[in-house]
Amino acid sequence: MKALILAAGEGRDVVPFTSTRPKPMIRIAGRYLLEHTIQKLNECGINDVNIVVGHMQNKVIDTFQGGGDFGTNIHYVRQQDARAGIGQAVSEAKDRFIPGEYFMLIYGDVLASQNIFRHTLQAFGVSRSAVASVNLTPSPEMFGNVYLDPRMKITRIIEKPLKEHRGNYVLSGVFILPYSFFSVLEEAGNSMELALSQMAGKNQLNASIWEGGWIDVAYPWDILNANQLLMNEWEKAVIDKTVALKGNVTIEGPVIIEEGVEIRSGTIIQGPAFIGRNSFIGNNVLIRNFTAVGPESTIGYGVELKNCIMFGRSTVGRLSFIGDSVIGTGVDIGSGTMTINRGELGKSVKTRVHEAVIDTGLKKLGAFVGDDVIIGAGNTIIAGTVINAGVSIPHNHSYPM
Amino acid sequence: MCGISGIIGSKNISGQLLNSIRNLEYRGYDSCGMALNNGKGISVKKNVGFVDDVERKEGLSRMGGKMGIAHTRWATHGSVSQANTHPHLSCRGDFACVHNGIISNYRALRESLQKEGHKFLSETDTEVIPHLMEKNFESLKDVEKAFVATLRQLEGTFAIAMISIYEQDRIYCAKFESPLILGLGKDANYIGSDFNAFIEYTKTAVILDSGEYAIVTGDSFTVKESLGMEPVEKETINISWDVEMSKKGGYPHYMLKEIYEQPQAIVNAMGVDREKIREIAEAMARSERTYLLGVGTTFYVAKYGQYCFSDISGCFLPSISSDEFTNLAEVDEKTTVLALSQSGETYDTLSAVRFAKERGAKIAVVVNVIGSSLSRLADYTVLQGSGPEICVISTKAAVSQMVILTRLAAEFACARGKINESQRDEIEKNLLQLPETIQRMLNEKSGFIHTLAHKYSHIKNWLYLGRGIYYPVALESALKMKEVSYVHAEGMPGGFLKHGTIAMIDSEHYAVVFVPPKEDKKLFDLTMGSIEEIKARKGFVLGFYFNSLDMNNDLFDERITLPSINAVSAPFLQLVAAQLFAYFTATALKRNIDKPRSLAKSVTVA
Known part of the structure; x- marks a missing residue:
């Protein structure tokens, strides 16, 4: 079976990271979101992958190329107008598929614990007709909600329902569809919602209930949740043989430490944690659980990192604390920088996403720091702060001022 | 209880046989095994674990053979071990047997067989059967006569299936109380503890009565009465269950x-x-x-x-x-x-x-x-x-x-x-009106119940309260919680609470209360009274209540609102919601949902 991954969208709410990359290129638990998808498809024997690219497409193409490094075959479909919607994106890939065959359609911003694709394939194995994976989420108002009948047919799809209809299963963003879906989509004016609703109306869409963890990365704090979801699945430590532990390094729990990493004495790593290739971890560093230090990063003396995702090529200067935060690539954090990672008076932290200020529901949240940001020494970053890509902050401030 | 299965046909049946015990797994699942006659004698593979585990360890589906018997076990006599797993063989390996139920006189039989030199490999009651077969066959020189002689020596409640190397074209089986049915297919015939054993292959079945035995070949069957060995006329029935429904x-x-x-x-x-x-x-x-x-x-x-x-x-x-x-x-x-x-x-x-x-x-x-x-x-x-x-x-x-x-x-x-x-x-x-209302509730409340169940999955003790007809609802809901999630839940009449149990209530105690529809004023007021008693002691209350209620009070810490409905149907909606609450709690705790530890689908032992 061939797969179609939608990775063209702008994903503009994942501030500030999607201004410099498409959403599937966000790093979670040490790997690109897209990489997790490709790897799990590979595990269930799907290695003919078509990716619709649009927004910042070269970032995807330059990284994944023909797919050889990732054990798969990738063909790219370029969506001319990345804002034209997902129905349009699916249509543009029509030529890549074979009449009469089924294909798997995957929304590129969806992440699940374990293998949601295999589970959907199993349901397809029983029904031998179109299948949509569905799951329960605490925030059904953000997704397409489905009504099921006892035979697992989807009878109705309601997009982003009103409060009184909340609590339904939602579409997980993983489908197995027949080639004929392309003509249904065309008739529906390239509206994915309408096309799926029409199939449901004709009793042609089966549900596959997903009980595992599931996250749609819609906002920057979803990166932290997704990271925890994946790292919680880890069961063993994998430390590359080239890793240099310079005496008295304590490692607890499941960790992944890649090739060429050097860790100086006095450092404690509490897994689950990830340290990417060729990174340098200085003396007396405390890396706490759910931290992912991307490749080629430098962590200075006495730094504490907690539930912190660094995409890579960044530096954290000595005696800093970075907690519950996401740091883009090429970021330079000056020494003695403190993130404040909790809301005032025990309230949950709010974050500005473009013009809106959104309550994240998280009691602990630090900062979202875009690519190539420079933070001067001795800064304090307020909880929930978004620092846009390329911004420079002078020494010794409380940011935002 | 255990599940037994047997298949005899014209082609290799080991894959079908494996599938058959997989479908019977809910009858017992601590160990399983198969015995096949592949023309070169009887080969047996068996081990402890779920059917799929044993398949991985032993490669049951690759055994090969045109006739065989299989068993999935729920231990009653003897511990869960490979030796105790069925099928069991006679000393020379010429008879293999699977069994469901209890042979009450097995100790005496075993002792006398041992004195005659029979070697027993397991602690089970079952193993006396193949050894008795061997002994009886030696004197009677006829498998059927030996089988009937064996049946007459056994006491208790059981169903058995047996194959031998002497008659490679037939499976023997017998029913004494424990369930056993035959399935009649196009290319093969089947034996099973119930329809799930063969429903994928045939929907035509014959139900054996207690005291009857059957000789099943690839294209025929004979049922006889075990006392007189007289043939019995049996009617075939058609099973209306859809194959998909079993999946x-x-x-x-x-x-x-x-x-x-x-x-x-x-x-x-x-x-x-x-x-x-x-x-x-x-x-x-x-x-x-x-x-x-x-x-x-x-x-x-x-x-x-x-x-x-x-x-x-x-x-x-x-x-x-x-x-x-x-x-x-x-x-x-x-x-x-x-x-x-x-x-x-x-x-x-x-x-x-x-x-x-x-x-x-x-x-x-x-x-x-x-x-x-x-x-x-x-x-x-x-x-x-x-x-x-x-x-x-x-x-x-x-x-x-x-x-x-x-x-x-x-x-x-x-x-x-x-x-x-x-x-x-x-x-x-x-x-x-119930079916439609329940369907709607499942489609509109599942997410909310899921969220609540995950939020409170860490709670170790629940009190489930209801009054009147909602009291059995509370009992059954609490049992669901215990069975599937291994979380303690105690069902109790609302009025009973203040006579003792209330001493436990403090801010650390969690209660589920089934609130009747408001129209049932007397019961409703009494139930709300129970809630007041808990709240006065700072206990936590999760209410299952109906839409029509005016909920301007803050008595509930959490609530699951159900569609309003007539009084006859109200307990049903609450029970279904409570089933979901138990189910989602169990998924949050990663329990083995369909086969909880220590439970069997139907308990056929004292």
């Missing part, structure tokens, strides 16, 4: 699948012929006393029934847990016993019913499985028609029985002249 499809667990099948199960229960129900109602109305009987979930269903009879007819029909029946009940010819059992094989209920039958009582049963032992004892049988219930935890079968009991209570009230026919029709009309 999980897109559902993650059978439990969720069966929760979703409840609307259909209710439709089927409403479709049960009125005459069948009236017949029982009239027998009960004629009796001096009627007992409602069940154990585990079916006891709570019986208790629900007790309230139903009281509500609708004003009559007191005691519900008794089957295992306590003989200690309590007064039984004579003027007694009717109404027994409930999904499988119809429940040991405790069967013995209670036998006890009552011996004393002349009329027996009525509500069961889900055709041809079960219980229905064979009964004067009246209602087949609830819920389709196979695979998950060990009962959901749809229980709800379906509740519907049948409600209908029965209405007919009974009619027969006693307490209500008229139009009042009865009104009750049935109300029940008919």
